[in-house]
Amino acid sequence: MTEKLDLRGEVCPYTFVKTKLRLEELEGGQDLIILLDDPAATANVSRSLRSEGHEILDLKALSDEVWQIVVKK
Amino acid sequence: MTAPTPSVDHAALKSGGIIMQKDDDFFAIRLRLPGGCIASDLLPKIDEVARKYGRGEVRLTARQGIEIPWIKFGEIEAARKNLAEAGLALGPCGPRFRTVTACPGLPVCRRALADSQSFAHRIDRKFGGLQLPHKFKATVSACPNACSRPLENEIGFCGNAEPLLYADACMGCGLCVDICREKALVLQDGKPLLDRNQCVHCADCMQSCPTDAWKTEKKGYAVYAGGKNGRHPAPGEKIADFVDEEQGMMIIARCLDFYRQHGNKRERLYDLICRVGMDEFKAAVLQ
Known part of the structure; x- marks a missing residue:
């Protein structure tokens, strides 16, 4: 099952910290959907995920105010 | 009986770093700390x-330095030697x-x-400490956000990078378009299109791209000259790029x-x- 993490309303660096904590709970190979409301936070989180070796499966704007990252642990 | 004249290294005094206070019995000593950086083991x-x-007082200067005020004239030399022994030089x-x-720059x-x-x-x-017609300030910023104020210095450097899209690697998410604060990008046929006249070379697009589709076409420093602050502030003008x-x-030089x-x-x-004209200045400096 794909886990979901809603980070709308959160700011850096909590977006990254909460993503990291949630990923720690997941098994390797599991997917996580992350929702954010800010492009800069989206860029920061995706950059951090990649530098930690996770794979970004998809990244897109769902609307003017919502960005979604799909990451594989 | 008069007190003995204290020994003073006049060459050292002349090279700067010793500033007379309002009460002329006291001086402040300015340390030379390029980039405002100091090894923490020198703080003691x-x-x-x-x-x-x-x-027992130190002061942070407007140019990232440290000054030690309230030094008596007769003790300047002893204080200077004490600092010099630890490798701390005086700032011009x-x-x-x-x-x-x-x-802070890379890698911080x-x-x-x-x-x-x-x-x-x-x-x-x-170049630090060279004698010139008047004060001359230089600074280096690592990106166009210009945190060390390159436009307010005689010479200011500003790190920059020009982006180039490798369209095959782009998945068209549009994050760079939303990230770009200059509105230099628009999505066209599902891919970002760059308006080079709007781009300030900050590389936010490159750094935001989840697939590394933006590459660095060229990078280096933009150079600004002739800026100053103080009672008649004026921004420097860009004279060179990359x-x-x-x-x-x-x-x-x-x-x-x-x-x-x-x-x-x-x-x-x-x-x-202003007196000789920017064209003549640029012709001499850029050759």
């Missing part, structure tokens, strides 16, 4: 000198090339595009030659450029 030495010769003041400032700052600290140290080693450190050092040759005593570089 500053503390020791401040308590022994001053009043007066009509000289001032200590070079810098932002997430936005940085250059190692501004190492370039600032290199500039300071070569220069490397070698070219930057050459530009400074030529700028100083020009300033020494044409500048009047107590004339800032800005005023010299």
Whole structure:
């Protein structure tokens, strides 16, 4: 099952910290959907995920105010 | 009976770093700390000198330096020697090339595009303290956010990078378009299109791209000249783009030659450029 993490309303660096904590709970190979409301936070989180070796499966704007990252642990 | 005249190294006094306070029995000593960076194990030495010769007080300057106030005239030399033994030199003041400032840069700052600290140290080693018609300030910022204020210095460097899209690697998410603060990008046929006239070369698009589709076409430093602050502030003007450190050092050297040759005593570089014209200045400095 794909886990979901809603980070709308959160700011850096909590977006990254909460993503990291949630990923720690997941098994390797599991997917996580992350929702954010800010492009800069989206860029920061995706950059951090990649530098930690996770794979970004998809990244897109769902609307003017919502960005979604799909990451594989 | 008069007190013996204290021994003073006049050459050292002249080179700057010793500033007379309002009460002329007291002096502040300015340290030379390029980029505002100091090894933390030297802080106890500053503390020791401040308590022994001053009043246990240090001050952070507007140009990232440290000054120790309340040093008595007769103890300047002892305080200076004490600091010198620990490797702490005095920072230039007066009509000289001032200590070079810098932002944190790489590898500390997430936005940085250059190692501004190492370039600032290199500039300071070569030009710091040189005697000139008037004060001369230089700084290095590692990206166009310009945190160390390159437009308010006689010479200011600003790290930059020009992006180039590798469309095959782009998945068309549009994150770079939303990230770009200059509105230099629009999505066209599902891919970002760059307006080079709007781009300020900050590399936010490159750093935001989840698939590394933006590559660096060229990078280096933008160079600004003739800026100043103070009672008549004026921003510097961009005179070169994407220069490397070698070219930057050459530009400074030529700028100083020009300033020494044409500048009047107590004339800032800005005023010299106004007097002779930017075209002549650029012709001499960029050749």
